[in-house]
Amino acid sequence: MVTPPALALVLASGLFVFLFIRYPASGADGAYVVHSTGVPQTIVALVKYLEAQGNELASLEIAAPSLEDVFLELTGRRLRD
Secondary structure, three states: OOOHHHHHHHHOOOEEEEEEEEEOOOOEEEEEEEEEOOHHHHHHHHHHHHHHOOOEEEEEEEEOOOHHHHHHHHHOOOOOO
């Protein structure tokens, strides 16, 4: 059984960072999702890395885990599985 403190721990365990990256050298684009407990540090590190590689951060979105994300984390399966 999942207790309220356990649920609170999962909810507080981090945020999702959604990234859309442009790779000018190849003309390609990429979309990625990163789970982070230190979002500001993660963003700074990602931007520095992308700049060093000659790539561009086209967009970024930060979101808290949904209830389905929490369920997946706790059970290892989706609601519809």
